[in-house]
Amino acid sequence: MKSSFRLFRIAGIDIGIHFTWIFIFIFFSWSLAQGYFPLQYPGWSTAVYWIMGIIASLMIFVSVLLHELAHSLVAKRRGIEVKSITLFILGGVSNLEDEPGKPSAEFAMAIVGPLTSFVLALIFFGLSYIPQSSGNPGAAMLSYLALINVFLGAFNLLPGFPLDGGRVLRSIIWGSTGDLVKATNIAGIVGQVFGWLLIGVGLFFIFWVGSLFTGLWLAFIGWFLNSSADASRKEVALRERLSLIKVREMVNPNPETIGPQVTVDEMVRNIFSMRHGRAVPVCRDDKLVGIVTITDVKKIPRERWATTPVEQIMTREPLYTVSPEDNVNTAMKLLVQHDINQVLVKQDEKCAGLLSRANIINRLQFTHELGLRR
Ligand SMILES: [Zn+2]
Numbered sequence: 595m596k597s598s599f600r601l602f603r604i605a606g607i608d609i610g611i612h613f614t615w616i617f618i619f620i621f622f623s624w625s626l627a628q629g630y631f632p633l634q635y636p637g638w639s640t641a642v643y644w645i646m647g648i649i650a651s652l653m654i655f656v657s658v659l660l661h662e663l664a665h666s667l668v669a670k671r672r673g674i675e676v677k678s679i680t681l682f683i684l685g686g687v688s689n690l691e692d693e694p695g696k697p698s699a700e701f702a703m704a705i706v707g708p709l710t711s712f713v714l715a716l717i718f719f720g721l722s723y724i725p726q727s728s729g730n731p732g733a734a735m736l737s738y739l740a741l742i743n744v745f746l747g748a749f750n751l752l753p754g755f756p757l758d759g760g761r762v763l764r765s766i767i768w769g770s771t772g773d774l775v776k777a778t779n780i781a782g783i784v785g786q787v788f789g790w791l792l793i794g795v796g797l798f799f800i801f802w803v804g805s806l807f808t809g810l811w812l813a814f815i816g817w818f819l820n821s822s823a824d825a826s827r828k829e830v831a832l833r834e835r836l837s838l839i840k841v842r843e844m845v846n847p848n849p850e851t852i853g854p855q856v857t858v859d860e861m862v863r864n865i866f867s868m869r870h871g872r873a874v875p876v877c878r879d880d881k882l883v884g885i886v887t888i889t890d891v892k893k894i895p896r897e898r899w900a901t902t903p904v905e906q907i908m909t910r911e912p913l914y915t916v917s918p919e920d921n922v923n924t925a926m927k928l929l930v931q932h933d934i935n936q937v938l939v940k941q942d943e944k945c946a947g948l949l950s951r952a953n954i955i956n957r958l959q960f961t962h963e964l965g966l967r968r
Pocket of ligand 1: 750
């Protein structure tokens with residue numbers, strides 16, 4: 595995720611924070627030091643309240659981190675690659691390489707987050723009752739942290755997708771019906787309903803209770819939940835549509851290729867300007883050896899086009915390839931994961947074509963316009 599920076603690495607996972615987290619951190623420390631703690635526990639000095647506020651905010655950060663880490667570690671055990679965790683305003687986001695492929699995996703991954711929060715709540719609660727520490731700032735902070743973790747666990751257990759509880763609900767419906775799209779739709783609609791409810795409660799707080807800040811905060815979380823539920827439903831439906839189409843149905847059976855010795859100048863004239871391609875596979879004796887794109891051409895000055903062979907500017911490694919029998923969703927995943935515009939289609943070391951983002955978008959557009967299912 596952009597606009598975030600890396601803090602450290604745990605179990606091969608990069609832990610980063612979104613820059614907005616800094617403001618939230620300051621805000622939390624301030625509202626605890628000036629509001630919550632002095633109200634609940636009067637009679638201590640300002641410095642004590644500030645130290646409590648700052649430590650408690652740091653511990654909220656640790657709590658959210660442990661919650662996210664629990665999701666990620668279970669995902670890893672289930673064979674899903676986890677690159678990074680980004681902590682931001684509303685909690686955290688684990689950057690998974692893939693979605694869980696089975697309902698049981700999704701269930702385990704989702705439920706472990708809230709469970710971790712509840713376990714943390716129990717630990718903080720227990721610690722706050724150690725006799726020597728009760729009635730002092732340490733105990734006050736610990737019981738506050740117990741409360742926050744109960745809230746974190748409970749909020750995330752709301753059964754609306756994409757909250758953890760929504761994922762649990764989805765995995766149950768998915769497991770019993772075998773239909774991922776239907777399961778996502780139901781869990782997503784519940785998520786949208788919770789989103790609208792939160793917005794409603796937020797408005798109630800703003801206009802009837804007169805508490806602008808709490809109201810805005812609730813409405814914002816509601817809006818966020820609503821729009822991510824909507825986006826998730828659309829995304830899963832799209833993935834499902836793409837997984838019904840085979841790559842071979844979308845690529846030209848006699849693809850345009852060029853040899854490694856062709857000059858850049860020739861290639862630009864013959865391929866890019868005449869056939870409106872933006873990339874072309876490079877083959878030597880029918881064997882795929884690389885790919886050249888417009889981006890590669892831009893790297894060398896115009897004067898050198900006529901004397902530079904394509905093999906000097908082409909990408910050799912890593913070549914992202916799919917087989918004609920793969921489904922288009924597999925290709926789409928590669929495009930998104932590696933942020934590239936096209937994948938090569940390869941069959942028995944031979945080049946069987948190119949599949950670009952534009953091809954996929956065109957396909958979706960015309961099937962939509964003609965009312966076809968795929
Ligand atoms: Zn979670």
